[in-house]
Amino acid sequence: xxxxxxxxxxxxxxxxxxxxxxxxxxxxxxxxxxxxxxxxxxxxxxxxxxxxxxxxxxxxxxxxxxxxxxxxxxxxxxxxxxxxxxxxxxxxxxxxxxxxxxxxxxxxxxxxxxxxxxxxxxxxxxxxxxxxxxxxxxxxxxxxxxxxxxxxxxxxxxxxxxxxxxxxxxxxxxxxxxxxxxxxxxxxxxxxxxxxxxxxxxxxxxxxxxxxxxxxxxxxxxxxxxxxxxxxxxxxxxxxxxxxxxxxxxxxxxxxxxxxxxxxxxxxxxxxxxxxxxxxxxxxxxxxxxxxxxxxxxxxxxxxxxxxxxxxxxxxxxxxxxxxxxxxxxxxxxxxxxxxxxxxxxxxxxxxxxxxxxxxxxxxxxxxxxxxxxxxxxxxxxxxxxxxxxxxxxxxxxxxxxxxxxxxxxxxxxxxxxxxxxxxxxxxxxxxxxxxxxxxxxxxxxxxxxxxxxxxxxxxxxxxxxxxxxxxxxxxxxxxxxxxxxxxxxxxxxxxxxxxxxxxxxxxxxxxxxxxxxxxxxxxxxxxxxxxxxxxxxxxxxxxxxxxxxxxxxxxxxxxxxxxxxxxxxxxxxxxxxxxxxxxxxxxxxxxxxxxxxxxxxxxx
Amino acid sequence: xxxxxxxxxxxxxxxxxxxxxxxxxxxxxxxxxxxxxxxxxxxxxxxxxxxxxxxxxxxxxxxxxxxxxxxxxxxxxxxxxxxxxxxxxxxxxxxxxxxxxxxxxxxxxxxxxxxxxxxxxxxxxxxxxxxxxxxxxxxxxxxxxxxxxxxxxxxxxxxxxxxxxxxxxxxxxxxxxxxxxxxxxxxxxxxxxxxxxxxxxxxxxxxxxxxxxxxxxxxxxxxxxxxxxxxxxxxxxxxxxxxxxxxxxxxxxxxxxxxxxxxxxxxxxxxxxxxxxxxxxxxxxxxxxxxxxxxxxxxxxxxxxxxxxxxx
Numbered sequence: 008x009x010x011x012x013x014x015x016x017x018x019x020x021x022x023x024x025x026x027x028x029x030x031x032x033x034x035x036x037x038x039x040x041x042x043x044x045x046x047x048x049x050x051x052x053x054x055x056x057x058x059x060x061x062x063x064x065x066x067x068x069x070x071x072x073x074x075x076x077x078x079x080x081x082x083x084x085x086x087x088x089x090x091x092x093x094x095x096x097x098x099x100x101x102x103x104x105x106x107x108x109x110x111x112x113x114x115x116x117x118x119x120x121x122x123x124x125x126x127x128x129x130x131x132x133x134x135x136x137x138x139x140x141x142x143x144x145x146x147x148x149x150x151x152x153x154x155x156x157x158x159x160x161x162x163x164x165x166x167x168x169x170x171x172x173x174x175x176x177x178x179x180x181x182x183x184x185x186x187x188x189x190x191x192x193x194x195x196x197x198x199x200x201x202x203x204x205x206x207x208x209x210x211x212x213x214x215x216x217x218x219x220x221x222x223x224x225x226x227x228x229x230x231x232x233x234x235x236x237x238x239x240x241x242x243x244x245x246x247x248x249x250x251x252x253x254x255x256x257x258x259x260x261x262x263x264x265x266x267x268x269x270x271x272x273x274x275x276x277x278x279x280x281x282x283x284x285x286x287x288x289x290x291x292x293x294x295x296x297x298x299x300x301x302x303x304x305x306x307x308x309x310x311x312x313x314x315x316x317x318x319x320x321x322x323x324x325x326x327x328x329x330x331x332x333x334x335x336x337x338x339x340x341x342x343x344x345x346x347x348x349x350x351x352x353x354x355x356x357x358x359x360x361x362x363x364x365x366x367x368x369x370x371x372x373x374x375x376x377x378x379x380x381x382x383x384x385x386x387x388x389x390x391x392x393x394x395x396x397x398x399x400x401x402x403x404x405x406x407x408x409x410x411x412x413x414x415x416x417x418x419x420x421x422x423x424x425x426x427x428x429x430x431x432x433x434x435x436x437x438x439x440x441x442x443x444x445x446x447x448x449x450x451x452x453x454x455x456x457x458x459x460x461x462x463x464x465x466x467x468x469x470x471x472x473x474x475x476x477x478x479x480x481x482x483x484x485x486x487x488x489x490x491x492x493x494x495x496x497x498x499x500x501x502x503x504x505x506x507x508x509x510x511x512x513x514x515x516x517x518x519x520x521x522x523x524x525x526x527x528x529x530x531x532x533x534x535x536x537x538x539x540x541x542x543x544x545x546x547x548x549x550x551x552x553x554x555x556x557x558x559x560x561x562x563x564x565x566x567x568x569x570x571x572x573x574x575x576x577x578x579x580x581x582x583x584x585x586x587x588x589x590x591x592x593x594x595x596x597x598x599x600x601x602x603x604x605x606x607x608x609x610x611x612x
Numbered sequence: 613x614x615x616x617x618x619x620x621x622x623x624x625x626x627x628x629x630x631x632x633x634x635x636x637x638x639x640x641x642x643x644x645x646x647x648x649x650x651x652x653x654x655x656x657x658x659x660x661x662x663x664x665x666x667x668x669x670x671x672x673x674x675x676x677x678x679x680x681x682x683x684x685x686x687x688x689x690x691x692x693x694x695x696x697x698x699x700x701x702x703x704x705x706x707x708x709x710x711x712x713x714x715x716x717x718x719x720x721x722x723x724x725x726x727x728x729x730x731x732x733x734x735x736x737x738x739x740x741x742x743x744x745x746x747x748x749x750x751x752x753x754x755x756x757x758x759x760x761x762x763x764x765x766x767x768x769x770x771x772x773x774x775x776x777x778x779x780x781x782x783x784x785x786x787x788x789x790x791x792x793x794x795x796x797x798x799x800x801x802x803x804x805x806x807x808x809x810x811x812x813x814x815x816x817x818x819x820x821x822x823x824x825x826x827x828x829x830x831x832x833x834x835x836x837x838x839x840x841x842x843x844x845x846x847x848x849x850x851x852x853x854x855x856x857x858x859x860x861x862x863x864x865x866x867x868x869x870x871x872x873x874x875x876x877x878x879x880x881x882x883x884x885x886x887x888x889x890x891x892x893x894x895x896x897x898x899x900x901x902x903x904x905x906x907x908x909x910x911x912x913x914x915x916x917x918x919x920x921x922x923x924x
Contacts, residue, residue, distance in 0.1 A: 142705060146705060245689075253690060253691045446814055556695070556714070556820065557701070
């Protein structure tokens with residue numbers, strides 16, 4: 008008996024330890040960035056930093072320098088980030104909302120499945136590719152209507168960011184719309200509303216909170232994007248002068264200067280990270296408010312609106328048309344971007360490029376990059392997945408529901424999942440790279456990416472754990488199983504499909520991430536990495552490096568093609584595993600239900 | 613049937629929006645493109661482009677105009693790119709664009725201009741008539757002694773063998789002492805046994821020198837195949853400034869920095885110039901202009917000239 012008890016305690020301690028490690032790691036980033044930026048902020052002056060409109064840093068400024076030679080005001084970049092994010096929200100929000108409505112209510116199941124999968128593919132395309140697509144296809148299009156003779160700037164950045172947040176907006180909005188009870192829709196139809204009226208006046212208002220939540224999450228994505236933005240925004244630190252003005256965002260500022268920044272300048276970049284954190288925290292706060300607000304006034308008065316106002320009939324009809332147009336627009340855009348990459352890249356994929364080792368001075372080859380990518384995946388998954396799952400188990404299975412402590416942890420994890428990847432890169436460069444011998448290595452990159460993945464893994468594992476009905480646990484306890492046994496034999500297997508697809512999506516993120524790896528793992532094409540302490544470029548970084556000197560553009564596009572196929576395969580796997588395992592467990596549930604029904608029938612007989 | 617009609621209608625509308633965007637005509641405006649502040653290419657360009665009074669873009673950005681200066685001083689609205697590749701893509705796609713990239717990166721998708729009537733080429737760089745040129749520099753720390761392996765690699769970089777590689781890579785070879793800031797190219801003989809100590813060599817700095825360094829390391833590994841592994845080299849490139857930074861912070865004596873612009877006279881680092889490179893001023897192939905003066909470049913990048921029609 009005692010042995011069992013000891014085992015229980017040991018496991019609880021283990022889970023708690025994992026949770027503590029995660030939380031410490033997560034808090035460490037926050038504290039580290041804030042503390043490292045304080046000297047710079049006090050030297051520059053908080054007011055001058057946030058409201059100063061001249062950014063002209065001097066690399067040789069140190070904290071003892073007086074007065075500072077450079078000027079460190081980031082107002083222009085704050086404005087730039089806000090403008091481009093709002094633009095992205097307008098474009099991505101409208102397109103995303105109507106596309107989701109289209110997918111949820113105006114198309115057949117086959118279109119829905121294929122279209123949905125393709126939109127998920129959009130989420131996995133590395134942002135570097137969006138950047139090149141923006142430069143090569145969209146900007147020349149806009150150049151014709153631009154008064155400056157060039158299409159770069161606010162408008163194209165908003166458009167590209169809008170497309171980049173589209174998968175998030177569509178997925179969440181669609182889930183929200185589908186979660187609306189069918190009875191509401193049927194009730195509206197029964198009262199004489201047309202299909203369009205029922206959708207726009209009943210279903211959409213009922214899903215309001217998840218739609219707003221989708222938009223807020225999209226905003227978080229847009230504000231944190233880096234690599235695509237630095238190719239199309241123009242990057243001059245000034246307030247954007249109109250739709251085609253060159254401007255710089257906060258994330259772009261960090262990635263452009265972190266490599267060579269002097270003391271005060273580095274402090275100022277970290278402080279830029281802090282301001283970004285503040286923005287993300289505000290966005291998450293809004294997110295939380297919307298979610299909890301939405302729960303409170305679910306159902307009720309809004310529902311009558313649609314059917315009682317027949318004069319709005321036209322609006323609903325227009326809504327349907329807009330949904331179609333948006334969906335087609337998104338489809339056209341998708342075809343364009345995928346077609347562009349395939350046309351530029353596919354002819355240049357050769358066996359030599361893919362499977363030959365690269366040697367210094369030789370022709371570019373991707374095998375080392377592929378190996379580096381795999382090693383990075385191994386490191387980051389080995390660290391992030393067990394820790395994340397254990398933390399989620401601790402939070403979900405061992406703590407009291409609704410405890411304040413857990414709520415705080417949860418919201419801090421949410422904040423972390425919104426931190427721009429470049430801030431993780433900055434953190435990794437100043438900590439892990441230093442710890443692992445001062446130069447970039449796969450291990451340093453892996454640790455950086457792991458911390459970045461943790462929040463996502465924790466949250467999605469928690470979601471899957473929550474979805475496991477309590478009756479499963481109770482049944483197991485009733486049969487005399489202990490908590491650990493219940494968790495490992497009952498809860499985890501039932502939650503497995505969700506966890507697995509979360510892991511696969513995490514791998515997708517590792518594969519397509521660029522900015523945080525350039526300064527932690529390696530930035531140029533290199534020969535085979537020498538173990539985990541060697542440096543290497545991942546495929547996404549190799550893509551950027553190949554395009555870097557304009558000498559290997561064909562190979563760069565070929566790499567983009569390879570990456571896209573990889574993301575496609577990963578997405579397919581995620582869907583497949585989710586479905587396959589889901590079916591298995593659902594099958595069991597159905598079986599249970601069926602026997603109940605049968606017994607009911609037989610008793611009725 | 614209704615659905616198909618709907619699909620066709622929306623497709624037409626979506627396309628219509630696209631066509632409307634293409635409808636209007638082009639313009640004569642100059643789209644000013646430059647590199648980010650850590651770039652050696654930019655430094656080299658800024659130091660040469662000067663007006664009649666002799667003020668360079670470098671002076672303009674750092675001293676003359678600190679208040680109005682956006683990032684170190686180009687005209688408001690100028691665009692900055694973090695690599696040669698993105699800048700060249702931009703120029704290749706934009707009719708009114710002007711930018712600058714290493715001559716070795718120029719291909720048929722962009723047009724290199726003559727500067728002051730001189731087209732960039734190996735010959736015009738060597739005789740100095742093409743003005744916008746810069747050295748490729750190797751640097752190492754002045755206060756810390758290099759490790760035996762790093763010293764041997766440096767001897768190789770200084771050698772005539774290295775100059776052969778420079779020529780193979782299309783660079784302008786430098787063998788004379790004065791232009792190199794050392795005693796001139798030396799003979800390199802590979803050591804018969806591995807030098808003592810740690811074998812790691814850290815390479816940081818200019819992305820413009822990526823190809824050259826790759827080839828040099830390849831040759832070095834070939835010559836010393838008995839004891840050198842490619843993985844002994846730790847190479848990460850993010851611009852000339854990062855190279856200088858890494859050399860300054862070097863405490864082990866194994867950092868070789870690369871910069872693609874000249875070192876200052878009072879530099880705190882040891883250095884020598886391994887090759888010369890022309891910075892080509894590039895425009896879109898559709899642009900009719902073929903020659904430009906340094907003063908015009910200065911005016912374009914400071915905003916005194918904003919239209920192509922002003923350059924004749």
